Amino acid sequence: MQEGKYISIDKSIIAEGCAYDFAIYCSIRENTQIKQVKQKGVLLENNDLLFINKVKNLYVDRSEHSSYEQFYEAHFGKKPSVGNPITFTQKIDTMYKNASNALNELFNNPEKLSNYKESKKVVNELVDSVLDEDFAIKSLMQIATHDYYTHTHSINVSIYALSLGNFLGFKASELAELGEAALLHDLGKSKIDSKIINKNGSLTKDEFDTMKKHPSFGVSLGLKLGIKNKKVLEGIKYHHEKMDGSGYPNGLYNEEIPIYAKIVGMCDIFDALTSERSYKKAMTSFEALKLMKTEMSKHIDLKLLNQMILMFK
Numbered sequence: 434m435q436e437g438k439y440i441s442i443d444k445s446i447i448a449e450g451c452a453y454d455f456a457i458y459c460s461i462r463e464n465t466q467i468k469q470v471k472q473k474g475v476l477l478e479n480n481d482l483l484f485i486n487k488v489k490n491l492y493v494d495r496s497e498h499s500s501y502e503q504f505y506e507a508h509f510g511k512k513p514s515v516g517n518p519i520t521f522t523q524k525i526d527t528m529y530k531n532a533s534n535a536l537n538e539l540f541n542n543p544e545k546l547s548n549y550k551e552s553k554k555v556v557n558e559l560v561d562s563v564l565d566e567d568f569a570i571k572s573l574m575q576i577a578t579h580d581y582y583t584h585t586h587s588i589n590v591s592i593y594a595l596s597l598g599n600f601l602g603f604k605a606s607e608l609a610e611l612g613e614a615a616l617l618h619d620l621g622k623s624k625i626d627s628k629i630i631n632k633n634g635s636l637t638k639d640e641f642d643t644m645k646k647h648p649s650f651g652v653s654l655g656l657k658l659g660i661k662n663k664k665v666l667e668g669i670k671y672h673h674e675k676m677d678g679s680g681y682p683n684g685l686y687n688e689e690i691p692i693y694a695k696i697v698g699m700c701d702i703f704d705a706l707t708s709e710r711s712y713k714k715a716m717t718s719f720e721a722l723k724l725m726k727t728e729m730s731k732h733i734d735l736k737l738l739n740q741m742i743l744m745f746k
């Protein structure tokens with residue numbers, strides 16, 4: 434979306450049976466996804482009014498703002514007050530902040546159903562963004578921060594996974610499943626001693642054995658939260674499996690690894706490489722993809738990796 438592409442308008446212009454010389458857009462919550470409510474020249478019906486009553490703000494495209502001003506002046510005898518342009522930066526900041534808060538709560542209290550429900554909203558919002566043609570993939574990538582915390586890492590992985598899923602032509606319902614698996618892939622880490630999770634440098638064998646339990650812990654938590662979708666649960670459980678069978682927990686090979694788990698696992702590696710940690714600098718996307726292609730070709734599904742490379746191009 435371009436900076437300031439949409440400008441807020443006065444809701445009082447809305448009336449049943451009216452058609453406007455400009456398209457009307459809305460955001461359901463503050464600064465979130467912008468959707469078209471009514472096309473230019475099409476009559477507003479009662480259903481539209483019911484919907485509009487529920488939404489937070491209405492907007493017009495900047496290119497049609499003068500038509501809105503003329504309409505307003507003709508009906509109210511004065512110019513409308515100047516609406517605020519919704520900026521891209523505002524939008525992504527708010528979206529990331531909401532997502533980060535929701536995930537923080539979930540990781541602190543992973544068994545609380547309301548926290549899980551909030552995380553579902555995050556997935557929906559991310560899926561909406563991915564499906565929004567104006568919201569270019571590059572813009573979505575800007576949301577990803579490069580500091581590594583389990584909850585922000587989970588949001589980043591979801592963004593990459595959903596972008597790739599969309600690039601691969603997944604349906605909205607598949608994106609919702611993939612996004613959920615990606616967002617919750619490391620939820621099981623909330624059950625592991627934070628000293629191990631946050632340890633700088635390599636883990637001892639015992640510590641690593643403990644760490645390896647996080648995919649299964651994640652599935653147990655998911656089941657407790659009422660997740661029944663097998664594909665989502667598999668995405669969580671198998672995100673550390675590798676194509677050559679050297680991964681965990683089950684040592685699955687190649688096509689035994691479900692596609693959501695492959696995508697989440699690959700995006701997991703990508704985010705770890707492109708994030709800054711106290712003991713290492715962040716790689717650029719290009720460096721990370723190159724390293725994945727040259728040094729991890731036995732672990733990652735190369736067909737998917739090539740698609741990811743194409744997506745970044």
Ligand SMILES: [Fe+2]
Nearest residue numbers: 618619672673
């Ligand atoms: Fe993990």
Ligand SMILES: [Fe+2]
Nearest residue numbers: 586618619701
């Ligand atoms: Fe992860």
